[in-house]
Amino acid sequence: MKPEELISMMEKARADSSAFEHEIRVCTESGCMSLQSDTLLKALGDEVKTRGMTDKICVKGVGCMGLCCNGPLVQADTAMYQFAKPEHASAIVQGLSTQPVAELLCNTQQPFFTRQKLVVRENSGHVDPESLVDCIAHGAYQALLKALTTMTPHQVIQEISDSGLRGRGGAGFPTGLKWATVSKAGGSDKYVICNGDEGDPGAFMDRSVMEGDPHRVLEGMAIAAYAVGAENGVIYVRAEYPLAVKRLTKAINLARRHELIGHNIFGTKFSFNVELRLGAGAFVCGEETALIASVEGKRGVPRPRPPYPANSGLFGCPTLINNVETYANVAPIINKGAAWFAQIGTEKSKGTKIFALTGTVKNCGLIEVAMGMPLREIIYDIAGGVPNGKAFKAVQTGGPSGGCIPAELLDITVDYESLAKAGSIMGSGGMIVMDETSNMVDVARFFMEFCMTESCGKCVPCRVGTYEMHQLLNRICEKRGTPEDLQLLKDLCGMVKQTSLCGLGQSAPNPVLSTLRYFEHEYLDLVNQTQAAHADQSPAATGEHIELEVLP
Amino acid sequence: MRPATSTVESLTLQIDGKDISCRSGETILQVARDNNIDIPTLCFLEGLTVWGGCRLCMVEIAGSPKLHAACATTCAEGMVVSTASPRLKEYRKMIVEMLFAERNHVCAVCVSNGHCELQNMAVKLEIDHVRFPYRFPHLEVDNSHDAMRLDQNRCILCVRCVRVCGEIEGAHTKDVKGRGVLAAIIHDLDQPWGESETCTACGKCVNVCPTGALTHRGTAVGEMTKKAQFLPYLTLMREAKS
Amino acid sequence: MTSSTTRPTVATVWLDGCSGCHMSLMDLDERLITLAGLVDILHSPVVDPKEFPQSVDLTLVEGAVSSEEDLHKARTIRAHSKYVIAMGDCAVTGNVPAMRNYWDRSELFDRAYVENAQEPASPEERKALLPLVVVPPLRPHATPLHEVIKVDVFLPGCPPPADAIWFVLTELLAGRVPNAMSVSRFGK
Numbered sequence: 001m002k003p004e005e006l007i008s009m010m011e012k013a014r015a016d017s018s019a020f021e022h023e024i025r026v027c028t029e030s031g032c033m034s035l036q037s038d039t040l041l042k043a044l045g046d047e048v049k050t051r052g053m054t055d056k057i058c059v060k061g062v063g064c065m066g067l068c069c070n071g072p073l074v075q076a077d078t079a080m081y082q083f084a085k086p087e088h089a090s091a092i093v094q095g096l097s098t099q100p101v102a103e104l105l106c107n108t109q110q111p112f113f114t115r116q117k118l119v120v121r122e123n124s125g126h127v128d129p130e131s132l133v134d135c136i137a138h139g140a141y142q143a144l145l146k147a148l149t150t151m152t153p154h155q156v157i158q159e160i161s162d163s164g165l166r167g168r169g170g171a172g173f174p175t176g177l178k179w180a181t182v183s184k185a186g187g188s189d190k191y192v193i194c195n196g197d198e199g200d201p202g203a204f205m206d207r208s209v210m211e212g213d214p215h216r217v218l219e220g221m222a223i224a225a226y227a228v229g230a231e232n233g234v235i236y237v238r239a240e241y242p243l244a245v246k247r248l249t250k251a252i253n254l255a256r257r258h259e260l261i262g263h264n265i266f267g268t269k270f271s272f273n274v275e276l277r278l279g280a281g282a283f284v285c286g287e288e289t290a291l292i293a294s295v296e297g298k299r300g301v302p303r304p305r306p307p308y309p310a311n312s313g314l315f316g317c318p319t320l321i322n323n324v325e326t327y328a329n330v331a332p333i334i335n336k337g338a339a340w341f342a343q344i345g346t347e348k349s350k351g352t353k354i355f356a357l358t359g360t361v362k363n364c365g366l367i368e369v370a371m372g373m374p375l376r377e378i379i380y381d382i383a384g385g386v387p388n389g390k391a392f393k394a395v396q397t398g399g400p401s402g403g404c405i406p407a408e409l410l411d412i413t414v415d416y417e418s419l420a421k422a423g424s425i426m427g428s429g430g431m432i433v434m435d436e437t438s439n440m441v442d443v444a445r446f447f448m449e450f451c452m453t454e455s456c457g458k459c460v461p462c463r464v465g466t467y468e469m470h471q472l473l474n475r476i477c478e479k480r481g482t483p484e485d486l487q488l489l490k491d492l493c494g495m496v497k498q499t500s501l502c503g504l505g506q507s508a509p510n511p512v513l514s515t516l517r518y519f520e521h522e523y524l525d526l527v528n529q530t531q532a533a534h535a536d537q538s539p540a541a542t543g544e545h546i547e548l549e550v551l552p
Numbered sequence: 553m554r555p556a557t558s559t560v561e562s563l564t565l566q567i568d569g570k571d572i573s574c575r576s577g578e579t580i581l582q583v584a585r586d587n588n589i590d591i592p593t594l595c596f597l598e599g600l601t602v603w604g605g606c607r608l609c610m611v612e613i614a615g616s617p618k619l620h621a622a623c624a625t626t627c628a629e630g631m632v633v634s635t636a637s638p639r640l641k642e643y644r645k646m647i648v649e650m651l652f653a654e655r656n657h658v659c660a661v662c663v664s665n666g667h668c669e670l671q672n673m674a675v676k677l678e679i680d681h682v683r684f685p686y687r688f689p690h691l692e693v694d695n696s697h698d699a700m701r702l703d704q705n706r707c708i709l710c711v712r713c714v715r716v717c718g719e720i721e722g723a724h725t726k727d728v729k730g731r732g733v734l735a736a737i738i739h740d741l742d743q744p745w746g747e748s749e750t751c752t753a754c755g756k757c758v759n760v761c762p763t764g765a766l767t768h769r770g771t772a773v774g775e776m777t778k779k780a781q782f783l784p785y786l787t788l789m790r791e792a793k794s
Numbered sequence: 795m796t797s798s799t800t801r802p803t804v805a806t807v808w809l810d811g812c813s814g815c816h817m818s819l820m821d822l823d824e825r826l827i828t829l830a831g832l833v834d835i836l837h838s839p840v841v842d843p844k845e846f847p848q849s850v851d852l853t854l855v856e857g858a859v860s861s862e863e864d865l866h867k868a869r870t871i872r873a874h875s876k877y878v879i880a881m882g883d884c885a886v887t888g889n890v891p892a893m894r895n896y897w898d899r900s901e902l903f904d905r906a907y908v909e910n911a912q913e914p915a916s917p918e919e920r921k922a923l924l925p926l927v928v929v930p931p932l933r934p935h936a937t938p939l940h941e942v943i944k945v946d947v948f949l950p951g952c953p954p955p956a957d958a959i960w961f962v963l964t965e966l967l968a969g970r971v972p973n974a975m976s977v978s979r980f981g982k
Contacts, residue, residue: 452733454732459605463732488683495642658887671980680974681880681940681948689896690897
């Protein structure tokens with residue numbers, strides 16, 4: 001595709017869509033799809049056809065609109081509908097020309113919508129992810145065009161560095177610095193990899209980006225490849241995200257067909273090819289060296305670093321690995337400039353962050369907010385607080401690698417530094433809210449069980465340490481734990497954190513450490529109950545008795 | 553196998569208070585051992601690629617908040633390394649105790665009793681009991697091969713056998729299946745060893761195995777001794793050839 | 795056996811083990827006479843008393859904790875002893891008695907009392923063959939002593955050599971906590 005073709009394609013698409021009088025958009029991401037939004041989409045299309053209004057009303061499937069717990073969500077002109085079902089199709093279409101359907105209306109003036117700042121998700125809910133034309137109408141590939149035709153690779157890297165963008169996968173490493181390292185690495189073959197192996201319990205930010213706006217990810221990767229001097233890219237997606245896989249595959253095929261990826265893009269010397277690789281369901285493959293091993297066709301286990309992938313990664317070549325959300329931030333930065341991006345967020349954490357709100361909050365779903373927003377505002381205003389008259393207890397950020405933040409720290413701001421200071425991490429963006437009925441020892445046990453089953457087994461501290469910590473947490477939860485067990489648990493946390501090979505093991509003790517930090521009394525209560533139970537009875541009768549019924 | 557760099561520099565560093573000079577590219581473990589400083593290891597074996605799995609060789613480097621695996625960390629000019637702080641000793645003890653708790657290392661009835669690197673490590677680290685609850689898993693013994701035996705009960709997953717089979721013998725009969733504590737050594741596509749079509753019966757895996765997991769058949773308690781000396785010899789000869 | 799108030803008292807106990815550790819104790823040979831001159835042995839399988847004494851200074855425990863009776867004994871020992879010494883691999887690690895832990899008890903019972911002893915039996919006959927009354931019930935797992943009570947000194951070995959037992963005893967009697975790994979190891 002030539003530059004002018006992209007422009008004319010965009011203009012034509014925009015003209016085509018403005019020819020419609022009305023537009024109905026239905027969320028067709030995994031959450032709403034599981035509530036039959038695909039049937040609803042078809043019913044709406046049929047209804048429009050029956051009324052002979054296909055030239056007046058545009059009906060399309062789009063990406064996530066955020067308030068997943070009230071899905072399926074539908075946007076019909078200015079009205080947003082929630083809990084929409086196929087049987088509402090007729091009323092929704094009718095409502096376009098009369099009054100909106102009152103009983104389905106979703107208030108878009110509530111803080112959930114008004115307090116957000118959309119950068120990555122600006123087109124989610126607006127574009128049809130399966131239509132390249134629609135994406136281009138909304139500005140897709142403009143940033144790539146700008147980068148390839150008006151900027152040198154060095155300028156692109158400088159722009160990303162100046163923007164202050166940091167990795168959205170968890171650790172928050174400065175993205176520009178990473179790109180510069182790969183750019184400087186020698187060797188003719190280089191790779192860019194997109195890490196779409198999102199696996200934390202309660203996290204679905206990356207899935208939404210891939211399902212709702214896949215071209216934005218491709219564009220970000222292409223710009224990154226241009227900047228670091230790579231010609232090949234790999235998107236690694238877990239196979240448990242079939243819809244993301246389908247949409248990415250389609251996006252790659254369409255982009256390839258229109259020569260937005262491939263040889264001599266926009267008539268420049270830059271060529272870029274992308275392949276999709278599916279993960280077989282291992283959490284550890286989110287770790288970059290394990291991911292690389294998996295792409296190479298080997299067992300997905302991490303290896304010691306250095307060498308870092310930036311110097312020796314996929315097939316021994318310099319490799320840039322970024323998370324989905326990181327790549328999705330690239331196009332807006334190139335389009336609007338580093339200065340624009342850098343004015344969003346805090347001094348050290350620039351831009352926005354997507355969070356997946358789950359647990360005991362009124363509004364579950366996806367939000368994108370400027371970095372530096374107080375946690376209290378997210379929980380109480382955006383998420384609507386804890387339902388059923390219960391009191392807020394803690395919020396787990398960063399999934400199994402993160403930690404819990406208790407009520408007394410709700411006024412901290414959400415950015416890399418303050419979350420780390422509170423003993424948690426930003427992580428990829430999961431936020432699991434717990435109310436007063438949650439037992440924090442049980443929460444720690446849940447996450448430890450996750451780490452135990454996801455440990456790859458390569459290094460001893462993670463392989464056996466997570467197992468033993470889980471055993472000890474079981475004992476404590478079941479009121480069989482002693483003060484010695486609690487001490488051993490603490491000792492194990494330190495050892496596993498310090499000696500494990502990769503991030504999975506190094507961060508596995510975090511949920512225990514943070515619950516110990518803020519809720520140690522809950523551990524002590526359970527341990528003391530064990531003591532009390534033992535004191536009440538003769539030594540021989542303190543549980544652990546054989547159950548004769550188990551014998552045949 | 554040292555990288556063949558044209559510019560081999562000389563470096564100086566300090567390990568446990570001792571001033572030492574070495575060549576660039578050498579790992580802390582190599583340099584420490586060359587200078588009679590003992591850093592314990594179980595998965596490391598001279599002649600095989602570095603694995604970094606047992607985590608016994610973790611050392612402290614001044615100025616770094618993290619611990620570093622000596623087998624996988626190359627020396628740098630002016631580095632100050634500490635290999636035996638009380639914290640490191642405690643971590644090593646815990647790691648070896650966890651290995652004992654993970655599977656069924658019943659030394660008294662093991663063919664490698666008295667010639668076992670895990671058992672010797674317990675003595676070296678003064679482990680007189682295991683603080684962690686034992687798992688007592690039910691594990692298989694693969695007796696299907698004519699000459700050799702794989703006893704999963706004794707395996708510590710150091711994967712020396714997997715590496716020697718792939719890297720030295722070139723057969724890649726052995727690999728690992730499963731995750732976490734359920735990971736296990738397998739042959740080919742998880743077939744009985746005796747039915748493997750790729751195994752050349754060279755016996756290298758038996759000789760590099762640190763415990764009684766891989767043994768020759770027909771050995772009784774305490775009779776199995778390993779001879780891993782072939783490995784440095786083989787790699788040396790290959791390096792000379794290439 | 796009479797006890798003077800000044801001499802340390804010693805007990806030895808045999809839980810789920812093969813008695814090998816006690817044999818090794820007997821292998822102290824003439825040092826047994828020296829020992830008899832130093833301490834009062836209040837309780838031991840070789841003495842065969844039924845009740846554990848009220849108060850003992852050093853108790854050497856052989857064997858894993860395998861049955862409910864073992865557990866009861868272990869707790870009694872702990873309550874009445876100043877120092878508890880886990881003697882030998884069974885007490886320290888579970889060792890051979892713990893090799894039954896890889897199976898369910900029902901599988902074990904079937905193997906031991908039905909398959910290996912009897913022609914195929916009906917479910918009723920089978921139940922009658924299993925030793926479910928009078929004998930102490932088996933616990934789900936045979937475990938090391940320190941998983942049920944606090945242990946003060948660990949002496950591994952299968953069995954620990956007589957010299958190692960002598961070393962541990964004499965060190966303790968001299969008021970020092972011995973490092974048993976200097977004289978023994980797992981499986982020795």
